[in-house]
Amino acid sequence: MKKSFKGRAWTFGDNVDTDQIIPAEFLVTMDNSALAKHAFEKAEPEFSRKVARGDIVVAGRNFGCGSSREHAPRALMGAGVSCVVAQSFARIFFRNSINIGLPVVEAKISASRGDEISVDLEAGVVKNLSTGQTSRFQSYPPFVMMLIEKGGLVPYTQEVLGCRR
Amino acid sequence: MGKTIAEKIISAKADKQVTAGEIVEAEVDYVMVNDITGPAAFDEFEKLCTPILNKKVVLIPDHYVPNKDVASAVQAKKMRDFARRHKVRNYFEVGRGGVCHQVMIERGFVAPGRLIVGADSHTCSYGALGAFATGIGSTEAATVFARGALWFKVPESMRFIVDGKLGKFVSGKDIILTIIGDIGVEGARYSSMEVEGSSISALPISDRISISNMGIEAGAKACIVPPDKKVDEYLAGRVQGRYRHVTADKDATYAAVRQYDGRELVPMVAKPFLPSNVAPASEVNVEIDQAYLGSCTNGRIEDLRIAAKIVKGKKIHDGVRMLVVPATKEIFDVAMKEGLLKIFSDAGAYISGPTCGACLGGYMGVLAPGERCVSSTNRNFVGRMGDKSSEVYLASPAVVAASALRGRITDPSEVVR
Numbered sequence: 001m002k003k004s005f006k007g008r009a010w011t012f013g014d015n016v017d018t019d020q021i022i023p024a025e026f027l028v029t030m031d032n033s034a035l036a037k038h039a040f041e042k043a044e045p046e047f048s049r050k051v052a053r054g055d056i057v058v059a060g061r062n063f064g065c066g067s068s069r070e071h072a073p074r075a076l077m078g079a080g081v082s083c084v085v086a087q088s089f090a091r092i093f094f095r096n097s098i099n100i101g102l103p104v105v106e107a108k109i110s111a112s113r114g115d116e117i118s119v120d121l122e123a124g125v126v127k128n129l130s131t132g133q134t135s136r137f138q139s140y141p142p143f144v145m146m147l148i149e150k151g152g153l154v155p156y157t158q159e160v161l162g163c164r165r
Numbered sequence: 166m167g168k169t170i171a172e173k174i175i176s177a178k179a180d181k182q183v184t185a186g187e188i189v190e191a192e193v194d195y196v197m198v199n200d201i202t203g204p205a206a207f208d209e210f211e212k213l214c215t216p217i218l219n220k221k222v223v224l225i226p227d228h229y230v231p232n233k234d235v236a237s238a239v240q241a242k243k244m245r246d247f248a249r250r251h252k253v254r255n256y257f258e259v260g261r262g263g264v265c266h267q268v269m270i271e272r273g274f275v276a277p278g279r280l281i282v283g284a285d286s287h288t289c290s291y292g293a294l295g296a297f298a299t300g301i302g303s304t305e306a307a308t309v310f311a312r313g314a315l316w317f318k319v320p321e322s323m324r325f326i327v328d329g330k331l332g333k334f335v336s337g338k339d340i341i342l343t344i345i346g347d348i349g350v351e352g353a354r355y356s357s358m359e360v361e362g363s364s365i366s367a368l369p370i371s372d373r374i375s376i377s378n379m380g381i382e383a384g385a386k387a388c389i390v391p392p393d394k395k396v397d398e399y400l401a402g403r404v405q406g407r408y409r410h411v412t413a414d415k416d417a418t419y420a421a422v423r424q425y426d427g428r429e430l431v432p433m434v435a436k437p438f439l440p441s442n443v444a445p446a447s448e449v450n451v452e453i454d455q456a457y458l459g460s461c462t463n464g465r466i467e468d469l470r471i472a473a474k475i476v477k478g479k480k481i482h483d484g485v486r487m488l489v490v491p492a493t494k495e496i497f498d499v500a501m502k503e504g505l506l507k508i509f510s511d512a513g514a515y516i517s518g519p520t521c522g523a524c525l526g527g528y529m530g531v532l533a534p535g536e537r538c539v540s541s542t543n544r545n546f547v548g549r550m551g552d553k554s555s556e557v558y559l560a561s562p563a564v565v566a567a568s569a570l571r572g573r574i575t576d577p578s579e580v581v582r
Contacts, residue, residue: 019544019546061351099305154212
């Protein structure tokens with residue numbers, strides 16, 4: 001997994017639930033790019049048309065609350081989102097993201113849509129390059145960092161099971 | 166130092182003494198996936214070079230079955246084929262199972278002291294029987310199929326004590342809505358809730374399941390009711406394997422303790438668009454288009470009995486469609502035998518077999534723009550049951566039934582004297 005990112009901000013408020021990220025009626029595929037077509041369809045109808053590879057989602061508290069659907073982080077990955085920065089995350093969304101390799105960072109940063117944002121996972125720094133604001137965040141616990149370094153839970157499990165020669 | 170229920174169960178399953186904050190790998194008793202979360206798990210599992218631990222795996226199609234369209238039919242078929250290929254015997258076909266969480270409980274997979282994960286956020290329902298159970302994603306479910314273990318951060322615990330005799334129409338749903346209204350939708354984020362007290366002890370298992378089911382709506386990782394004799398009575402003749410009760414130590418450490426007077430609680434409604442946006446049913450005077458009775462939160466036989474008693478011999482309001490969806494085949498059969506389905510049908514309600522369909526805006530009861538539904542389900546997010554301008558009001562079965570008769574959100578005591 002890459003460890004630093006730069007991209008344009010898409011901003012959201014508190015309690016963005018998984019129904020907003022990917023409405024349930026589209027949970028009939030696991031194809032990331034097919035899911036991406038409906039990402040934020042009800043909450044931010046322009047998102048799927050205008051999102052660009054590398055863009056960063058910036059949100060408030062409790063991002064990804066609601067369902068356990070892995071389709072939510074997958075839809076964002078499919079849309080090309082490089083990283084999600086939120087003040088806090090709902091726990092299943094957080095786990096899912098780490099396990100499938102979507103970087104998620106708990107940090108508070110003010111941003112307007114389109115601001116240039118940079119994230120450095122190792123340094124634990126988020127910057128709004130458009131406003132100059134900098135915010136620091138706690139680095140992941142060692143086990144979680146190890147999962148990220150190995151590329152997620154599947155590569156880790158393959159290693160534990162001795163799948164690779 | 167004493168331990169909470171969560172710390173004790175995870176310690177036992179990790180085979181080492183753990184406390185809140187630690188990350189450990191722990192042995193899982195059962196892993197469940199449904200027809201929406203299963204297909205991704207099946208794809209990921211094929212990347213792992215090991216036979217499936219098929220005795221631990223439970224496959225339950227429920228969200229979009231009977232198939233709502235070709236795409237969902239393909240997903241359901243994928244589950245059926247996976248079960249056959251890997252000889253997973255715990256597969257519950259349409260017409261023989263029902264809503265996954267209720268099936269897990271009815272079929273005895275859930276018992277005190279167990280560690281259970283499910284690729285569905287409402288897996289926390291099993292805490293009602295004293296298990297540590299939590300929702301996970303598809304990819305991690307696949308790794309549990311292969312290893313029978315998963316990583317967990319041991320959560321801090323919060324204690325909720327509810328004491329006193331509850332009013333006539335006050336149910337488990339009203340207790341959990343009151344708690345969520347009090348602490349907010351992330352009030353228990355990452356935490357394990359322990360809910361107890363004389364009000365809880367007096368509740369049947371069914372109401373306790375409603376409480377644990379909605380722990381996730383406060384952000385909780387688990388929502389556990391300390392097990393008692395009622396749990397043993399419920400499990401007699403159902404439970405798979407053996408189990409033992411796990412309770413908290415007297416000197417366990419809690420991040421917070423909150424107390425409620427059960428005598429003061431009233432039937433509650435969570436208004437759009439968060440489960441924390443609660444108000445007494447008697448104060449929410451809005452007209453409704455649909456009344457939904459069902460789901461893992463409140464689709465049990467006890468729920469149907471309460472609602473049937475209220476609608477018996479009466480007619481559903483002209484402007485309202487009432488949908489009654491027993492959560493499982495077992496519940497459907499008992500409801501049929503007890504004459505409850507006839508009571509609902511005579512009142513003008515629509516009855517269907519088990520499915521999650523309408524609860525998540527999938528099918529079988531989707532709302533048009535601007536429509537309002539009073540629902541015994543667990544989420545009222547924007548567009549949850551249909552168009553983004555539609556609205557969901559969460560309530561108990563008694564409030565759903567009373568509201569269906571009056572055509573507006575109604576406290577049951579207005580209808581039954």
